[in-house]
Amino acid sequence: DVKVTQSSRYLVKRTGEKVFLECVQDMDHENMFWYRQDPGLGLRLIYFSYDVKMKEKGDIPEGYSVSREKKERFSLILESASTNQTSMYLCASSPGRTTSNEQFFGPGTRLTVL
Amino acid sequence: KQEVTQIPAALSVPEGENLVLNCSFTDSAIYNLQWFRQDPGKGLTSLLLIQSSQREQTSGRLNASLDKSSGRSTLYIAASQPGDSATYLCAVRPQGTGGFKTIFGAGTRLFVKA
Numbered sequence: 001d002v003k004v005t006q007s008s009r010y011l012v013k014r015t016g017e018k019v020f021l022e023c024v025q026d027m028d029h030e031n032m033f034w035y036r037q038d039p040g041l042g043l044r045l046i047y048f049s050y051d052v053k054m055k056e057k058g059d060i061p062e063g064y065s066v067s068r069e070k071k072e073r074f075s076l077i078l079e080s081a082s083t084n085q086t087s088m089y090l091c092a093s094s095p096g097r098t099t100s101n102e103q104f105f106g107p108g109t110r111l112t113v114l
Numbered sequence: 115k116q117e118v119t120q121i122p123a124a125l126s127v128p129e130g131e132n133l134v135l136n137c138s139f140t141d142s143a144i145y146n147l148q149w150f151r152q153d154p155g156k157g158l159t160s161l162l163l164i165q166s167s168q169r170e171q172t173s174g175r176l177n178a179s180l181d182k183s184s185g186r187s188t189l190y191i192a193a194s195q196p197g198d199s200a201t202y203l204c205a206v207r208p209q210g211t212g213g214f215k216t217i218f219g220a221g222t223r224l225f226v227k228a
Contacts, residue, residue, distance in 0.1 A: 006157075031214065033214075033216075040220075042218050042219070042220050043203075043205075043216075043218040045215065045216070048214050050214065056214065088155075090157055090158065092158075102148060102160055102163045103148065103160065103205075103216065104160060105150070105157040105159070105160070106157050107156055107157040108156060110155065
């Protein structure tokens with residue numbers, strides 16, 4: 001089974017702090033994604049990566065950056081956390097570079113910024 | 115612009131009932147459609163993936179159909195059980211976006227009463 005893990009299930013941070021969310025997948029997938037999920041807004045894509053050191057902006061990249069130094073790991077960075085970044089963050093991965101591949105999700109990180 | 119709509123937003127059924135969840139999308143140019151299950155506070159679990167060339171997929175008590183021309187998909191759950199209670203999301207991968215974008219519906223919250 002594909003396994004996507006996220007470093008924390010729950011995280012509480014203060015405004016202005018630098019926050020790192022880590023995601024690791026164990027199935028050698030090329031593609032990795034970061035989404036946030038908010039009530040009434042659904043899932044929105046923040047960033048994705050289709051290869052090591054490659055990244056592309058999603059729909060809502062403002063206030064976020066990402067890092068993919070190794071194929072299995074994709075990090076989401078909040079340079080200076082703000083209260084409007086309180087959300088559920090979901091990481092996903094999918095295999096290959098074809099366009100028909102299934103996405104597999106991690107358990108999510110519930111981030112609260114005070 | 116691709117939009118995905120799920121109806122109903124919430125559904126409550128007695129145990130044992132067969133039920134259908136609906137998903138519609140506005141642009142038939144898709145690579146695939148995927149159904150997910152999400153338990154409260156958790157990540158998404160992939161249920162079924164239907165490629166654009168396919169009409170349906172089955173897994174256990176679940177059957178998903180796809181009618182691209184009408185922009186519709188249904189998820190059929192046979193003999194529902196209390197453990198099926200969750201939010202069900204459908205998502206499409208639009209063509210023309212490099213295949214990396216996924217558009218999610220808002221979900222149908224299902225409650226199966228024992």
